Amino acid sequence: MKSAKSFKIVTPVIMALYILSLFSGVVAAQATAGEQYEKANERYQINKDQYDNTRKKFEEAKDIFEKANKQLGKLNDEKSKDELKQKAKDYLMTAIDFAQSQLQVVKSRVENSEKGFIPFDAMAIIDGQTAQLEQLKVKVEMANSTQEFRDAHKELKKIVVNINLETRYYMGIVFNHRIDNFIMKSDNVSIRLESAIQKLKGQGNDTANLEKEVADFKNAVEKAKESQKKTKELYANHNGFAIDGTVKNERDSNKFLEQGNKLQKETIKDLRQAGNQVIKFVKDLRKLVVGAGVATSLTTGGVATTPTTGEVEITPTTGEVSTTPTTGEVATTPTAGEVATTPTAGEVSTTLTTGGVTTTLTTGGVTTNLTTGGVTTTLTQ
Amino acid sequence: MFMIAVFTLGCVDKNQAETTMETSTGSSAQTSEVTLTPAPGEDIFGTYSDLAAMDNMSQDMDMQIALLTEI
Numbered sequence: 001m002k003s004a005k006s007f008k009i010v011t012p013v014i015m016a017l018y019i020l021s022l023f024s025g026v027v028a029a030q031a032t033a034g035e036q037y038e039k040a041n042e043r044y045q046i047n048k049d050q051y052d053n054t055r056k057k058f059e060e061a062k063d064i065f066e067k068a069n070k071q072l073g074k075l076n077d078e079k080s081k082d083e084l085k086q087k088a089k090d091y092l093m094t095a096i097d098f099a100q101s102q103l104q105v106v107k108s109r110v111e112n113s114e115k116g117f118i119p120f121d122a123m124a125i126i127d128g129q130t131a132q133l134e135q136l137k138v139k140v141e142m143a144n145s146t147q148e149f150r151d152a153h154k155e156l157k158k159i160v161v162n163i164n165l166e167t168r169y170y171m172g173i174v175f176n177h178r179i180d181n182f183i184m185k186s187d188n189v190s191i192r193l194e195s196a197i198q199k200l201k202g203q204g205n206d207t208a209n210l211e212k213e214v215a216d217f218k219n220a221v222e223k224a225k226e227s228q229k230k231t232k233e234l235y236a237n238h239n240g241f242a243i244d245g246t247v248k249n250e251r252d253s254n255k256f257l258e259q260g261n262k263l264q265k266e267t268i269k270d271l272r273q274a275g276n277q278v279i280k281f282v283k284d285l286r287k288l289v290v291g292a293g294v295a296t297s298l299t300t301g302g303v304a305t306t307p308t309t310g311e312v313e314i315t316p317t318t319g320e321v322s323t324t325p326t327t328g329e330v331a332t333t334p335t336a337g338e339v340a341t342t343p344t345a346g347e348v349s350t351t352l353t354t355g356g357v358t359t360t361l362t363t364g365g366v367t368t369n370l371t372t373g374g375v376t377t378t379l380t381q
Numbered sequence: 382m383f384m385i386a387v388f389t390l391g392c393v394d395k396n397q398a399e400t401t402m403e404t405s406t407g408s409s410a411q412t413s414e415v416t417l418t419p420a421p422g423e424d425i426f427g428t429y430s431d432l433a434a435m436d437n438m439s440q441d442m443d444m445q446i447a448l449l450t451e452i
Contacts, residue, residue, distance in 0.1 A: 016422070023425065051444070062449060069452070088452055095448060102444050109441060153452045160446045171442040178438065182431050189426045261442070268435060272416055275428045279417040282425055 022196035058098040065091040120245035217277035224270035
């Protein structure tokens, strides 16, 4: 039974190692979130949940006030006026809470992103607006007359206009940076996919499907690069925004953000297409590897195999894969609200030798030798 | 590392030869393109998770506070 279990685990593992070995220098995407990332993500999620809660309360209070205003607004008795003022106060307070929670979400995004690519102090602007909202909250708490509530509402509107525009602007910059990272990674992925095809071709496999998928992948990435270039030109001019990141012209800034948003959506659409091609590639690659066949038989205490052309021979003992990071990999640092992607450390380094693949690792590692028409994998202790 | 390779590549599975094209609608409210969902272990380059994270971020970009015109 123990041998049967070993067989079930080891054979697919060998296939997985073989697939990995095709992508020279690439690493399996393991979500190895560090402690810092975990904390950042936790903070972001708390802020996002708070945003959703405050939005719900705000929408309810706004609705209640609108209805009350229609019913009670024209009445002159004290009771109706007091009731309406209370509902106005509730609406204003929930609106301020909602605005503050939006700022906290954006703050999470900005402070957890890679430093230095936002060319102004976004955090200072966010903190400044948070302070303004706190002061306004005190005014609303102390307000008694209808005029005071109206004045507070006017002041809130001015702050909110800036918040709505400026937060979209910072997020747009962060988003552009994320897109740039993805495009850079895609160029790296493209090289890996082509390298894998060459190795498979060298082994006599039909790679027509895979080649088409890589071609479609590259086309999608090229389209994304074109729209991203236009987006970055727009952001370089940042119409309607001052150099310090604040709004200087509401209409111009709104127009710039709408144009930028439209282009970013186009870019994401193309990158999604590219991502789909990678998934198709890996799925088809798996089918190809399985189709090549793995012949194994079970013997007491281990697995013995009879290698034939195109088959995998394994002589397993306990052991481990030791890894050495290679240069040229794009390391993405996960930011709040996202899943960690390609880790920086830990990958299989492969050396393609004539007639085969040799994966060389340190003591206690895996030596993989590709023999003519097959793969020999020796797990050593 | 050995066991991580086993599980993250999703290879402890009898039926790994039978892969299906799972599809899901993009999570962004603005787009309706179909995103293929990788089976366990197929997101080798992390592209799928990167795109999911960007979808998440694009939703945050649409945050807006809609106040009443006047009170």
